[in-house]
Amino acid sequence: MDKKDDLLTRxxxxxxxxxxxxxxxxxxLNASAWAQGSDAPEKPEVRIGFIPLTDxxxxxxxxAKGFDKKYGLKIVPTKEASWASVRDKLVNGELDAAHVLYxxxxxxxxxxxxxxxxxxxxMGLNHNGQAITLANKLKDAGxxxxxxxxxxxxxxxxxxxxxxxxxxxxxAMWLYYWLAAHDINPFKDVKTIVVPPPQMVANMRVGNMDxxxxxxxxxxxxxxxxxxxxxxxTQDIWTDHPEKVLGTTAxxxxxxxxxxxxxMCAIIEAGRWIDASLxxxxxxxxxxxxxxxxxxxxxxxxxxxxxxxxxxxxxSWDDKNHLKFFNDGQVNFPYVSDGMWFLTQHRxxxxxxxxxxxxxxxKKVNQVDLYRQAAARVGVSVPKSDMRSSKMIDxxxxxxxxxxxxxxxxxxxx
Numbered sequence: 103m104d105k106k107d108d109l110l111t112r113x114x115x116x117x118x119x120x121x122x123x124x125x126x127x128x129x130x131l132n133a134s135a136w137a138q139g140s141d142a143p144e145k146p147e148v149r150i151g152f153i154p155l156t157d158x159x160x161x162x163x164x165x166a167k168g169f170d171k172k173y174g175l176k177i178v179p180t181k182e183a184s185w186a187s188v189r190d191k192l193v194n195g196e197l198d199a200a201h202v203l204y205x206x207x208x209x210x211x212x213x214x215x216x217x218x219x220x221x222x223x224x225m226g227l228n229h230n231g232q233a234i235t236l237a238n239k240l241k242d243a244g245x246x247x248x249x250x251x252x253x254x255x256x257x258x259x260x261x262x263x264x265x266x267x268x269x270x271x272x273x274a275m276w277l278y279y280w281l282a283a284h285d286i287n288p289f290k291d292v293k294t295i296v297v298p299p300p301q302m303v304a305n306m307r308v309g310n311m312d313x314x315x316x317x318x319x320x321x322x323x324x325x326x327x328x329x330x331x332x333x334x335x336t337q338d339i340w341t342d343h344p345e346k347v348l349g350t351t352a353x354x355x356x357x358x359x360x361x362x363x364x365x366m367c368a369i370i371e372a373g374r375w376i377d378a379s380l381x382x383x384x385x386x387x388x389x390x391x392x393x394x395x396x397x398x399x400x401x402x403x404x405x406x407x408x409x410x411x412x413x414x415x416x417x418s419w420d421d422k423n424h425l426k427f428f429n430d431g432q433v434n435f436p437y438v439s440d441g442m443w444f445l446t447q448h449r450x451x452x453x454x455x456x457x458x459x460x461x462x463x464x465k466k467v468n469q470v471d472l473y474r475q476a477a478a479r480v481g482v483s484v485p486k487s488d489m490r491s492s493k494m495i496d497x498x499x500x501x502x503x504x505x506x507x508x509x510x511x512x513x514x515x516x
Contacts, residue, residue: 151200164372209270220352231425248284277315282514331414366476373427439502452516
């Protein structure tokens with residue numbers, strides 16, 4: 103070996119030793135996280151769409167706290183006006199990925215009510231943290247919960263209007279499920295309309311709807327503005343339910359697999375950071391309250407982010423099942439059974455005319471293997487199974503074993 107080769111070898115050893123030392127200081131960081139050479143994202147900058155909701159936080163904080171840079175990526179959070187806009191921009195490639203409704207991705211996959219395109223759920227972004235708000239005029243008429251609302255609607259069928267945010271989305275499914283659990287058919291007994299999340303409060307103020315289902319902070323905003331009250335939280339309907347996901351097209355994942363992986367790693371880390379302490383949640387609330395993001399008062403966001411609930415009827419409580427962004431990785435794992443559940447509800451309400459191959463569709467959409475790679479890279483454990491079991495507000499258990507029977511088994515359906 104000549105001197106030149108020896109020098110290069112020693113330099114390589116020193117460089118490797120330095121890298122190993124750094125990696126020992128940051129256990130969640132492995133060599134590929136330096137995003138150099140073959141590990142570098144194919145696309146160094148990505149546009150991730152979001153709607154002004156508290157649960158956009160992990161996407162925003164991944165950029166704001168620099169978790170994206172750690173993986174050789176620049177995340178550009180892009181504020182959108184409606185879920186229809188998010189859908190269209192994902193499909194046509196104006197957005198690389200999005201903070202998006204779980205059921206929206208499945209709706210596009212099957213071409214329900216819009217464009218049909220192969221889509222991917224990369225990971226979950228949050229559990230819980232949505233609610234059903236009723237207008238104060240219903241309280242004045244004697245309706246403060248599902249049972250009393252049923253009496254009101256029975257007396258005047260077709261009289262009342264409820265809003266959700268997107269036909270195949272999560273808020274539509276929570277609203278319909280809650281109404282049906284109280285023997286109210288959302289397609290026969292009431293009217294339903296679509297309203298973008300940031301416009302819910304203004305529309306209720308002028309009387310365009312009697313109730314709505316949306317994510318925070320808009321339910322708490324309605325209480326603070328004294329125009330509505332919380333009749334139910336979505337964690338009442340399904341504890342630790344799936345909600346927003348990091349969604350993209352299958353085409354994007356195929357073309358930019360390392361970019362998709364880097365996005366996931368950065369956002370998993372952001373969610374873990376948010377959930378790590380109350381101080382981090384407060385900083386998150388202060389950040390996303392800014393005009394560029396949710397555009398409301400920090401306290402309106404922070405209260406329910408910390409699980410401090412008041413329903414606008416005089417009841418206050420600490421909710422341990424509040425909005426979660428990480429929860430030891432449980433939030434982020436893209437359970438196949440979660441995707442299947444949304445399909446069963448699309449079938450229940452007539453959005454799907456026939457039963458799809460529930461399991462095959464969910465396995466195609468939910469990128470479980472890719473998520474496992476991202477989780478390994480950031481040092482997060484993953485569940486042994488990609489299926490999970492949950493009991494809903496009506497006592498019905500969902501475990502993913504017989505989706506066709508489950509979808510057909512509801513008393514209230516289309």
